[in-house]
Structure formats: structure tokens, C-alpha cells
Amino acid sequence: MIDELPAGLTARHMAPDDHPRVLEVLDAWWGGLKGEAGSMERALLLPRLYFQHFTTTSYLIERDGGEIAAFLVAFLSQTEPEVAYVHFAGVDPALRGQGLGRALYRAFFALARSRGRRHVHCVTSPQNTASRDFHTRLGFTASAVRADYDGPGLDRVAFSIDLVADDAGARAS
Amino acid sequence: MIDELPAGLTARHMAPDDHPRVLEVLDAWWGGLKGEAGSMERALLLPRLYFQHFTTTSYLIERDGGEIAAFLVAFLSQTEPEVAYVHFAGVDPALRGQGLGRALYRAFFALARSRGRRHVHCVTSPQNTASRDFHTRLGFTASAVRADYDGPGLDRVAFSIDLVADDAGARAS
Numbered sequence: 106m107i108d109e110l111p112a113g114l115t116a117r118h119m120a121p122d123d124h125p126r127v128l129e130v131l132d133a134w135w136g137g138l139k140g141e142a143g144s145m146e147r148a149l150l151l152p153r154l155y156f157q158h159f160t161t162t163s164y165l166i167e168r169d170g171g172e173i174a175a176f177l178v179a180f181l182s183q184t185e186p187e188v189a190y191v192h193f194a195g196v197d198p199a200l201r202g203q204g205l206g207r208a209l210y211r212a213f214f215a216l217a218r219s220r221g222r223r224h225v226h227c228v229t230s231p232q233n234t235a236s237r238d239f240h241t242r243l244g245f246t247a248s249a250v251r252a253d254y255d256g257p258g259l260d261r262v263a264f265s266i267d268l269v270a271d272d273a274g275a276r277a278s
Numbered sequence: 279m280i281d282e283l284p285a286g287l288t289a290r291h292m293a294p295d296d297h298p299r300v301l302e303v304l305d306a307w308w309g310g311l312k313g314e315a316g317s318m319e320r321a322l323l324l325p326r327l328y329f330q331h332f333t334t335t336s337y338l339i340e341r342d343g344g345e346i347a348a349f350l351v352a353f354l355s356q357t358e359p360e361v362a363y364v365h366f367a368g369v370d371p372a373l374r375g376q377g378l379g380r381a382l383y384r385a386f387f388a389l390a391r392s393r394g395r396r397h398v399h400c401v402t403s404p405q406n407t408a409s410r411d412f413h414t415r416l417g418f419t420a421s422a423v424r425a426d427y428d429g430p431g432l433d434r435v436a437f438s439i440d441l442v443a444d445d446a447g448a449r450a451s
Contacts, residue, residue, distance in 0.1 A: 128429050145315075145318065145319075146318075146322055148428075148430065148432070149319055149323060149428075149429070149432075150322060150325065151429070152323065152429070152432075153428050153434075154363060154365065157358075158355035158361070158363055159356050159357060160356075160357045161356060162356060180331070181356060182330070182331035183332050183333075183334060183353055184332060185330075188331070190327060190330075192327065228326075253298070255325040256298075256322070256324070256325070257321065259321070259325075261326075
């Protein structure tokens with residue numbers, strides 16, 4: 106399902122029972138970014154519905170013992186037939202720098218391509234510089250900060266990648 | 279698109295520009311249910327992505343002047359091919375009792391049926407007795423209160439309706 110994972114890690118699609126387990130790691134992994142409001146913001150951005158109705162486009166990477174190592178929650182746009190969307194993704198800070206985030210995104214890119222999707226979109230908080238750097242390194246183009254993008258006080262940077270151009274770039278390199 | 283609306287009201291599918299307009303009415307329409315936390319909870323349950331990627335299964339009813347009268351945000355499950363999901367719906371309190379909520383759900387039921395969906399699911403807060411009564415009247419079956427269903431402190435009642443059985447009941451009545 107996901108190529109070239111470090112030893113001791115396996116990937117699978119999400120299931121409903123993963124919902125509370127993923128919520129449990131959010132605060133630790135995000136390091137309390139934006140305080141209590143940030144904590145509630147992250148939980149409310151991941152209601153159970155994503156773990157029920159978008160499981161086949163979402164991934165979980167676990168350690169051999171079952172501990173969550175990384176996840177990606179994503180879906181195919183039902184409005185735009187060429188667009189797929191990454192809603193939320195995270196990697197255990199203890200495992201960063203090993204390519205897990207990149208592997209998750211690459212797996213979703215391949216799945217999106219196989220379903221006829223050319224563009225992948227996502228957003229992040231302007232404060233989340235690690236996320237902004239990560240998406241830029243992956244080849245996403247970033248927007249300027251868009252104030253109140255997701256609601257009052259919920260500013261976002263929007264990212265987009267063209268999978269056809271990205272694929273051409275990969276072949277040429 | 280929606281049959282038998284009262285005079286002066288028209289329905290259409292959602293568009294991205296509707297996102298801030300819908301967020302603006304939430305507090306007034308929900309009457310401050312659950313206080314400030316409830317206000318943030320409602321805004322975070324409606325990030326812009328629903329108004330970008332699930333527009334063709336979501337509806338807005340407006341007055342002739344363009345003021346929002348009611349809305350329904352819904353999608354087709356990408357995991358379960360027979361399931362559709364209503365994520366969020368609201369009716370201007372000044373217009374309640376005129377069948378707008380029922381009309382929105384009926385429109386979505388018809389669309390879901392046309393896309394091969396047999397079951398429609400949704401959830402609501404246990405405190406929202408008006409919503410619980412509404413869904414029961416529409417023919418939904420309610421679960422017991424499920425603690426922490428959507429995350430810590432986010433209890434929910436889950437609703438489900440079988441569109442085939444519901445249709446049979448409608449024909450028999």
C-alpha cells in the first residue's frame with residue numbers, strides 16, 4: 106500500500122475504531138500549537154465521519170505494537186472531478202525526518218491519479234511553519250495567508266499541486 | 279430542485295461564496311446553544327471544504343432578497359456505497375414550521391436514491407432537542423446518547439433512515 110516504509114512500520118486504510126486513537130495523539134504531536142483553542146480546533150476538524158465515510162482514501166501507519174506513527178485523512182472532491190483533498194495529516198514527532206509524511210502523500214497522490222484526479226488541495230494554519238515547509242518541499246504551491254478562510258479567526262494558507270506537472274518533474278529529475 | 283417551497287423562497291446548490299454567509303447565521307439560528315464553546319464548535323464543523331467539494335449534494339434556500347433561509351450540507355459516503363450523510367442543516371427560526379427542513383431532507387433523500395444510496399446517516403448533540411424531534415418526525419431511528427462520539431466531551435445521538443423502507447411507508451400512507 107505504501108512503498109519503502111522504515112522497518113517496523115505498516116500502513117493500512119482507516120477504520121472507525123481509529124477515530125479516538127488519532128484524536129488522542131493530536132495534542133502531543135502538535136505540541137499544544139495555539140493552546141486550548143488549538144486543541145479543540147484540531148478535535149473538531151476530525152469528527153468521526155471522516156473515519157466512517159472517507160476511509161478508503163485515508164491512511165494510517167502503525168508501529169509493530171499497534172501504536173500510531175502517522176496518518177492522513179483525505180477524500181476525492183464530489184464537486185470537482187479533477188480534484189482530491191488532504192484534510193488532515195500528522196507524523197509522530199519522534200519519527201520525523203524518515204519520510205513518513207512524504208510516503209503518505211505519495212500514496213494518496215497515486216490513488217488520486219488512479220481515480221482521474223489531477224490536482225490535490227489542502228490548507229494549513231499560518232502558524233504551522235513545519236507544515237508550510239513540508240508542503241512546499243513536496244511541490245505544493247502556497248497561497249498568501251487568507252484571513253478568516255475557514256471562519257472568523259481561522260486564517261489559512263491554501264496549497265495546491267498539479268499531479269501531472271509533478272509527475273513530469275519526477276520523470277525528468 | 280426542491281418542490282413546494284413557500285412563496286418568496288428559492289433553492290439552489292451551495293457555492294464557495296456561501297461559506298461565510300452560512301457561518302454568519304449559525305449563532306443567531308442556534309440561539310447560543312452550549313455558549314461560546316458551542317459557537318466555536320459549529321464554525322469548526324463547517325470548514326470551507328464543504329462549500330468547495332460537496333456542493334452538488336448540499337443546498338441553500340434563500341429569500342427573494344438573497345437572505346439565507348435554510349441550508350443543508352451533505353455528501354455521499356466514499357466508503358459505504360449505499361450510504362449518504364447529512365453533516366449540518368439549519369432553518370431560520372423565523373421560518374420554522376413551514377416545512378423547509380423537511381423539504382431539504384426530502385430533496386437530499388431523492389438525490390441520494392438517484393445515486394444508489396439506501397441509508398442516510400447523521401448525528402446531533404444530545405442537548406439539541408429540536409433536532410432530535412425533527413429527525414424522529416422525519417422517520418429517522420435514533421441511537422442512545424453516545425458519549426465522546428466525536429471526541430472528548432462531544433457526545434452525539436446518531437440517526438439513520440432506510441430510504442427503501444421509508445419510500446414504502448410513504449406509498450402505503
